Amino acid sequence: MRSREAMYLYLFIAPGLLGMILFHLAPMIVSFGLSFSEYEITSPPEFVGFQNYHRMLFVDELVGKSLSVTAVYAVVGVPIRLFLQLFIAMLLNRQLAGIRIFRAILYFPSVVAGVAIALGWILLLNPTYGAVNHLLWELFGIIGPRWLNSTQWVIPGLLLMSLWGIGPGIVINLAGLQGISAELYEAAEIDGAGSFRKFLHITLPMMSPILMFNLVMGIVSNFQIFTQAYVMTSGGPANSSLFFVLYLYRNAFEFFKMGYASALAWLLFAIILIMTLAVFRSSPLWVYYEAKRERT
Amino acid sequence: MNQHFSRRDFLKLAAASGTLLASGLPAWGQDMSELLVYWRNNPREIETMEQAFADFTADHPSYSVNFQQAAGGLEGDARLQALFAAGTPPEVFASVFNAGLVDYVYRDFVTDLTPLIERDAWDQSDYFDVALETFTFGGKQFGIPRGGIPSPLFYNKDLFDQAGLPYPPTDWEDESWTWDTMLEYAHALTKREGPRTTQYGIVIGSTLNWNQWPMLWGAQIFPDDAFNYGLTREHNFRDPVVVNSLQKMVDLIWTEEVAPTPEVSGGFGFFGPFNNGLAAMYIHLGAYTVANNAEFNWGAAALPRGEPSAQQRSTTFTGPFLIGSGSNVEGAWDLVKYLTGVDGQRTIMRGAVVGTSRQSLLEEWFGAMSPPTNELLAVQAGGYKHGLESPNVRLVGWGEIATLLSSEFDLMMLGERSAQEAVDALAPKLDVLLNEIYDKNIDKARTIFPDFPG
Known part of the structure; x- marks a missing residue:
């Protein structure tokens, strides 16, 4: 019976496992090999040793530029989105009439395709005719910036646009909030705790595993940002929105430098891996696991 | 009722799935007369190209055309490269993306058409000379003109x-x-x-x-x-x-x-x-x-x-039809001759961004526009005389x-x-x-x- 169960197990995980091996693991291994070659796809790869890595780390100034653009976007964007996701989830966690409609409305933008969103925001952020600058002028008397046409404002513009897609994070936070026992809040109230105290000593610790999950996912997705820059700015103006993955894509599929692009991909992998490990390593300092505490 | 999914059942299911899958495979390789045409997704061009393909296959029933489109610019080049890398080069394509013809020549993407032109004594006297010069590298002609415009x-x-x-x-x-x-x-x-x-x-x-x-x-x-x-x-x-x-x-x-x-x-x-x-x-x-x-x-x-x-x-921007190296060259050549012939050009020039390279059809192309035809013809002729290829x-x-x-x-x-x-x-x-x-x-x-x- 156990062997039959094992067969079922392997049978059912086989598609996923095969997919992972064929479409993730195998390409990763191949790309690692290619990163030591000059490869234009239509001709055989030519071994060049560490030439790609040397160029990437010591010669190509656009690598540093694209990494800094991506890092700024991630360092500013991830905390803002984490805060807003939690804040809006707390608002949506109230028992009010029609709250389900609000939840649906806030999630709805997340189901729209990335390219469609990007095209819409090109119009919204147009400095002359866009709704954003129109509102800034009408409501606050502020002459809006040039957004996507400005080296200073293109990243803030893309960050503003990214808030459009915080729905999934809100839903995850909402699920976490609803999993916090009401008894904890009642006990705190009996002890005289106010709203801020309850948030600081109950909500935040209980939500910390969720926040950590969103932080890791945020780091990964922000370092891999591509669509917005590809569709909206092409990395401009003057490479001020040249995200790392866009630069990688250009080298691979526009300049036909597949070997160099593979080296870039491994650099990105290393950066994301280090940052993710750092978050995991630091987690005992700030993440509270209720189940673990109960066991000890 | 105690039903088990036995090993025999599993093998039967696997065999049935394999047979179903395999039944769909021959279509990829057996139809040797299918011609893959790779183009940009310009709606006006697509409409008239499809009409031209329908006319071509009506005259040449042994062929079918598989018309694939991609976004213009660099993205189109990336997909074109993937087609060659996969060993499925398009029979007919054009430099309608970002890379130019010379890039394709250096990458061995295109077929030298000189032997085919000479063998069939393909008359090129109706094309602008500049178009033919643009497509010739090292004495070899790699494209047949499909249209050209000097910017006015x-x-x-x-x-x-x-x-x-x-x-x-x-x-x-x-x-x-x-x-x-x-x-x-x-x-x-x-x-x-x-x-x-x-x-x-x-x-x-x-x-x-x-x-x-x-x-x-x-x-x-x-x-x-x-x-x-x-x-x-x-x-x-x-x-x-x-x-x-x-x-x-x-x-x-x-x-x-x-x-x-x-x-x-x-x-x-x-x-x-x-x-x-x-x-x-x-x-x-x-x-x-x-x-x-x-x-x-x-x-x-x-x-x-x-x-x-x-x-x-x-x-000036002069566009050629190109034949992918390693493709069904004879079939592609038949299609290119049709598309660049008078009938084919008359059909596709209605939607073509670059009009027509046939001087004999230029009046007809400009005639469909609102400005006086003689004005447009003068601007076009002068543009070629005072133009340089992009x-x-x-x-x-x-x-x-x-x-x-x-x-x-x-x-x-x-x-x-x-x-x-x-x-x-x-x-x-x-x-x-x-x-x-x-x-x-x-x-x-x-x-x-x-x-x-x-």
């Missing part, structure tokens, strides 16, 4: 009439039609209400590979031998004439304030301020199809000269070069940097890139061009 100046006749201005000339030899006269017109045609500009004198529709502006002053961004062999270590961006021409171009926006800023132009979407009737003049390659959608009286004219000696002022068609690695030019000129276009500052930043980077491309391709160049000097 488009203008809104209604706005000129309202301003009481004479129309710009169709004669490219007219020495009175200068940059200064055009600028004078642009000022007269620009209207403002307080701080807002409600009508622009001119629109810079695209940067036309940056070569358009120096050409008005008798210069070019690359030396001639660059276009002969597709490779060069040199560029002319440091030439003061080139710098001045680029400055004059951006001055239209930021100093003269007769042209819309990039953000204003961007607010009008694909068709731009000219087609919306808010600009009087328009310099943009391939705009015949764009202008033809305009709901006002429009005309085409010669481009002005910034310098009296500037003869070659028009950027650098993207004849320079290896254009995708990377164009990306560098765009990123370095962004701030100039946004009015945050002078042309001199932009060129100072660009030139050393372009030196490095051109040398890199040259060194990488020099061996290939020697095999393509017996007379390659490098």
Whole structure:
């Protein structure tokens, strides 16, 4: 019976496992090999040793530029989105009439395709005719910036646009909030705790595993940002929105430098891996696991 | 009822799945008469191309056409490359993406058509000579012309009439039609209400590979031998004439304030301020199809000269049909002969951005447009006489070069940097890139061009 169960197990995980091996693991291994070659796809790869890595780390100034653009976007964007996701989830966690409609409305933008969103925001952020600058002028008397046409404002513009897609994070936070026992809040109230105290000593610790999950996912997705820059700015103006993955894509599929692009991909992998490990390593300092505490 | 999924059941299921899957496989390889045509996703072109394919397969029932489209520009090139890498090259394609024909020649993507042309004694006398020259490298012809346009100046006749201005000339030899006269017109045609500009004198529709502006002053961004062999270590961006021409171009926006800023132009979407009737003049390659959608009286004219000696002022773009190397060449050749023949050209030119390369059909093509046909014919003929092929068609690695030019000129276009500052930043980077491309391709160049000097 156990062997039959094992067969079922392997049978059912086989598609996923095969997919992972064929479409993730195998390409990763191949790309690692290619990163030591000059490869234009239509001709055989030519071994060049560490030439790609040397160029990437010591010669190509656009690598540093694209990494800094991506890092700024991630360092500013991830905390803002984490805060807003939690804040809006707390608002949506109230028992009010029609709250389900609000939840649906806030999630709805997340189901729209990335390219469609990007095209819409090109119009919204147009400095002359866009709704954003129109509102800034009408409501606050502020002459809006040039957004996507400005080296200073293109990243803030893309960050503003990214808030459009915080729905999934809100839903995850909402699920976490609803999993916090009401008894904890009642006990705190009996002890005289106010709203801020309850948030600081109950909500935040209980939500910390969720926040950590969103932080890791945020780091990964922000370092891999591509669509917005590809569709909206092409990395401009003057490479001020040249995200790392866009630069990688250009080298691979526009300049036909597949070997160099593979080296870039491994650099990105290393950066994301280090940052993710750092978050995991630091987690005992700030993440509270209720189940673990109960066991000890 | 106790039902088990036995090992035998599993094997039966696996066998059935395999049979089902295999039954779908032969269609990929058995139909040897299927011709893959790879094109950009331009709706007007697609409509007329599909009509031409239907006509072709009606006459040649042994063929079917698998028509695939991709986004234009660099994305289209990436997919084209994937087709070749996968061993499924398209039978017929064109340089309708970012890379030019020479890039495809250097990468062995295209078939030398010379033997087929000679074998079938394919008559090419109806094509413009410049088109045939553009597709010939090292004595081998790699493409058959499908259309060509020398870029003219488009203008809104209604706005000129309202301003009481004479129309710009169709004669490219007219020495009175200068940059200064055009600028004078642009000022007269620009209207403002307080701080807002409600009508622009001119629109810079695209940067036309940056070569358009120096050409008005008798210069070019690359030396001639660059276009002969597709490779060069040199560029002319440091030439003061080139710098001045680029400055004059951006001055239209930021100093003269007769042209819309990039953000204003961007607010009008694909068709731009000219087609919306808010600009009087328009310099943009391939705009015949764009202008033809305009709901006002429009005309085409010669481009002005910034310098009296500037003869070659028009950027021409001549498009070929190409046959993928390693594909079903005979089938592809049959299709190309049909598409570039009189019947095929008559069908596809209705939607073609670059019209037709057959001189005998030019009158018919222009006849479908609102301006007088003789005016358009004069502008076209003069444009060819006073034109040079766009650098993207004849320079290896254009995708990377164009990306560098765009990123370095962004701030100039946004009015945050002078042309001199932009060129100072660009030139050393372009030196490095051109040398890199040259060194990488020099061996290939020697095999393509017996007379390659490098």
